[in-house]
Amino acid sequence: MTIDLRSDTVTKPTPSMLNAMMSAKVGDDVFSEDPSINELETIAAGMFGKEAGLFCPTGTMTNQVAIKTHTQPMDEVIVEKSNHVYFYESGGIAYHSLSSVRLINGDRGRIKPSDIEENINPNNIHHPHTKLVVIENTSNRGGGSYYQLDEMKALSEMAHKHNLMIHLDGARIFNCLVEINASPNEVGVLFDSVSVCFSKGLGCPVGSVLLGSKDFIAEARRNRKAFGGGMRQAGFLAAAAIYALQNHVTRLKEDHSRAKAIAKTLNETSLLENPVSADTNILIFKLKKEFSAEKMVDKLKEKNILCFAIGGNAIRMVTHLDFNDEMLNQVCEVLKNISY
């Protein structure tokens, strides 16, 4: 049995999810005639207190469509330097939106309100117009770190005080919500747009949704078409997402406690430079200099455990729907006994 901790995107649909997909009613979504997609967009928008939603194949597309819709060429986007929209989306902001990026050196992927205020450009011909703030919650390269509700509120207030838009990359927002005990609505109202992924912790094969005002989503729908993201009978995928919203949210806590158990085991070994904590389902730990992350990944692979070396002698492990207690015990046993 291979235990795959490389990402929470590796999950396969459960039999019940597949059943929901197989019985989905579908139509042509480019004509807005797919009942399952229309239902998903309505449900997700309602949950997050938004007027409308737009189903897309990926979180990269929902983020990039959002940025394109919020900006004009020669605008600037404020974002933390390790956040997905900048670090992992292939230069998409420059390519799609012809906008520049003001990078913030944050704390495990998170920024502070003062980072926004201090990085707004003066309004003159020398500078791009600061237009948009993007935050990521939970933060992927931040090792699953998250913002508390009052921290998100403060960021939103600061952005809006300066007439900036603020977009939430909520690829894993439900991982945050189950930790802070907040409702999607309380978070959604703080942002001008929200991207939510179904293909991460929620266990779907494909799909993300972009949420915002009616006018914003109408323009985003046009941009999605230009990006090549207009799908046809994709309601089979939306049905998986509806199923996940109904069945896979509260269980995320289990992923978090398994990540914490791995962290505890690691902290009891002599492998780490500093103790690691698991805030949600992503665990990033740095090995002492005498150990090599690549070698550790290879050693774990020999024991059928997959994870990633992510640079700087760090390793990333992500827990998810297809990782159970039996696998957890096996991982902890291997980590306790790993030899160099």
Ligand SMILES: Cc1ncc(COP(=O)(O)O)c(C=O)c1O
């Ligand atoms: C924080 C974050 N945002 C966006 C994405 C993009 O999602 P996708 O792989 O569906 O494009 C990811 C993917 O892992 C992510 O971690």
